[in-house]
Amino acid sequence: MSIREKQEAITEEFAMFxxxxxxxxxxxxLGKELEPLDPxxxxxxxxxxxxxxxxxxxxxxxxxxxxxxxDSDAVITKGIVGLFIRxxxxxxxxxxxxxxxxFLDHIGIREHLSPTRSNGLVSMLKQIKLYALAFKTRQQKKx
Amino acid sequence: MNKGINNIRNRFxxxxxxxxxxxxxxxxxxxxxQKPDTVIRAVSRYYETTNSNVHRGVHTLSQNATQAxxxxxxxxxxxxxxxxxxxxxxxxxxxxSINLVAFSFGERYVNAGDEILITGMEHHSNxxxxxxxxxxxxxxxxxxxxxxxxxxxxxxxxxLITNKTRILxxxxxxxxxxTINPVREIIQKxxxxxxxxxxxxxxAMPHLKVDVQDLDADFYCFSAxxxxxxxxxxxxxxxxxxxxxxxxWQGGGEMIQEVSFQKTTYNQLPYKFEAGTPHMGGVAGLEAxxxxxxxxxxxxxxxxxxxxxxYATRRLEAIPGLVIYGRAQNKSPVISFLIKDIHPxxxxxxxxxxxxAVRTGHHCTQPLMKTLGIPGTLRASFAIYNTxxxxxxxxxxxxxxxxxxx
Ligand SMILES: Cc1ncc(COP(=O)(O)O)c(C=O)c1O
Numbered sequence: 001m002s003i004r005e006k007q008e009a010i011t012e013e014f015a016m017f018x019x020x021x022x023x024x025x026x027x028x029x030l031g032k033e034l035e036p037l038d039p040x041x042x043x044x045x046x047x048x049x050x051x052x053x054x055x056x057x058x059x060x061x062x063x064x065x066x067x068x069x070x071d072s073d074a075v076i077t078k079g080i081v082g083l084f085i086r087x088x089x090x091x092x093x094x095x096x097x098x099x100x101x102x103f104l105d106h107i108g109i110r111e112h113l114s115p116t117r118s119n120g121l122v123s124m125l126k127q128i129k130l131y132a133l134a135f136k137t138r139q140q141k142k143x
Numbered sequence: 144m145n146k147g148i149n150n151i152r153n154r155f156x157x158x159x160x161x162x163x164x165x166x167x168x169x170x171x172x173x174x175x176x177q178k179p180d181t182v183i184r185a186v187s188r189y190y191e192t193t194n195s196n197v198h199r200g201v202h203t204l205s206q207n208a209t210q211a212x213x214x215x216x217x218x219x220x221x222x223x224x225x226x227x228x229x230x231x232x233x234x235x236x237x238x239x240s241i242n243l244v245a246f247s248f249g250e251r252y253v254n255a256g257d258e259i260l261i262t263g264m265e266h267h268s269n270x271x272x273x274x275x276x277x278x279x280x281x282x283x284x285x286x287x288x289x290x291x292x293x294x295x296x297x298x299x300x301x302x303l304i305t306n307k308t309r310i311l312x313x314x315x316x317x318x319x320x321x322t323i324n325p326v327r328e329i330i331q332k333x334x335x336x337x338x339x340x341x342x343x344x345x346x347a348m349p350h351l352k353v354d355v356q357d358l359d360a361d362f363y364c365f366s367a368x369x370x371x372x373x374x375x376x377x378x379x380x381x382x383x384x385x386x387x388x389x390x391x392w393q394g395g396g397e398m399i400q401e402v403s404f405q406k407t408t409y410n411q412l413p414y415k416f417e418a419g420t421p422h423m424g425g426v427a428g429l430e431a432x433x434x435x436x437x438x439x440x441x442x443x444x445x446x447x448x449x450x451x452x453x454y455a456t457r458r459l460e461a462i463p464g465l466v467i468y469g470r471a472q473n474k475s476p477v478i479s480f481l482i483k484d485i486h487p488x489x490x491x492x493x494x495x496x497x498x499x500a501v502r503t504g505h506h507c508t509q510p511l512m513k514t515l516g517i518p519g520t521l522r523a524s525f526a527i528y529n530t531x532x533x534x535x536x537x538x539x540x541x542x543x544x545x546x547x548x549x
Contacts, residue, residue: 020163020496021496021547024492024493024496024547025547028489028547028548052488052503052504053486053488053489073486074486074488074489075486075489075548076488076489076492077486077488077489
């Protein structure tokens with residue numbers, strides 16, 4: 001599934017809920033299901049600044065594809081981390097870097113998040129792009 | 144609902160709105176209170192009828208503006224019972240008032256090796272300016288510790304005041320926990336050792352009747368926006384004997400007597416500390432806020448807030464897994480709490496969906512949170528217009544958040 005298809009699938013899933021509570025329950029569920037990050041990665045190095053809850057994101061490159069892992073101490077935030085991982089893990093740095101994360105606007109959670117949370121969202125996305133850029137640059141050097 | 148409170152509520156137009164399709168329940172009053180009709184009108188009336196630059200023109204509007212400006216200063220003077228009008232300096236708020244003193248008092252009285260005493264429950268704005276001063280002057284910052292219940296360790300006060308202590312800065316009421324500190328006693332003890340005291344009154348002014356002469360405070364700082372007034376304006380009260388001795392901290396118009404390129408002489412108090420065109424609209428609003436507070440029946444006002452605090456404490460305590468932080472004997476209407484196994488941001492997010500505005504986080508008191516061993520709390524803080532029904536909604540909202548998050 002391409003990044004776009006995954007985003008469309010998520011948008012459809014969220015469209016099924018017509019009230020905010022179901023949306024949040026779904027995010028909470030995603031957060032609870034997300035595999036916790038190995039505590040040794042829960043360090044300052046992987047902590048994303050700009051979030052009011054703590055968020056850690058790590059990335060590695062496997063066979064030319066990005067593999068993302070992440071965690072948060074707040075479960076709703078963790079659900080959002082889960083969405084990012086679902087969309088971008090397994091994709092090439094090139095595709096990740098080029099994507100505009102438009103699904104965030106379509107699932108209608110951005111408007112429900114406080115500005116601080118919304119900033120956190122922006123910070124997470126920025127970190128993923130930074131990872132993608134670093135991998136991309138490394139790949140281009142090798143070529 | 145108490146009839147008096149219902150009437151008061153009607154005077155706050157902002158409260159009558161929906162947030163996320165629910166009636167707004169505003170419980171973030173320690174961050175900023177909402178404004179009554181009279182304050183909103185005073186600000187707009189100032190711009191509709193009086194606006195002109197103060198102290199600068201012979202023309203009638205300017206004279207009216209100057210008069211209004213100085214009337215507001217007098218209203219503050221009387222409200223807090225300062226000895227002189229010129230002991231009231233208009234500032235942007237508590238933060239600027241503290242910075243003014245830290246800079247200007249620091250320039251005059253603090254030298255290398257001297258000590259500045261603060262407490263473990265201060266807001267960042269009553270910590271950082273003193274740290275900056277300590278750094279600038281190679282002085283030492285000392286901290287009076289806090290008990291687990293959130294009260295000052297008064298037993299440690301005497302030993303922390305030394306003959307090197309140049310100033311003691313303490314909050315009257317804790318914004319994070321609601322603790323009302325025994326500032327009168329603190330001031331007495333400091334004065335016995337010739338140490339002047341700055342009181343951060345940001346959280347006290349909306350709830351307590353403050354008399355700076357009775358307290359014998361040397362400096363008292365507050366923000367209009369936390370006491371039903373507009374944002375961007377506040378005041379510093381300072382005893383004449385210190386303000387006279389302290390050098391100006393910002394240079395510009397209004398604060399001078401005579402300027403030449405060789406030497407500038409400074410204006411008298413209070414203008415020495417009021418460089419530039421002041422926030423005149425805000426000053427008009429602040430006067431209206433003072434009138435609003437002064438027009439409240441003191442015992443009824445305090446009793447209403449005390450009842451809100453007691454009722455909220457009882458309702459929240461009954462929720463399994465909820466822990467209240469800040470169990471001081473003497474508290475203003477603030478409840479800081481955590482719910483077992485729930486991150487405060489998650490709970491705050493759900494409450495927001497229910498139209499309930501609370502604050503989450505460290506409340507600009509990171510050192511205090513560290514002492515309590517927590518990253519932050521949820522904080523519900525009440526004002527005179529809040530109701531028991533709103534507290535019921537908060538309790539129901541917390542139950543709902545628990546159901547969703549656990
Ligand atoms: C105890 C205390 N001190 C100082 C401040 C700073 O006030 P302001 O931001 O209005 O300058 C606050 C406001 O949050 C406060 O609660």
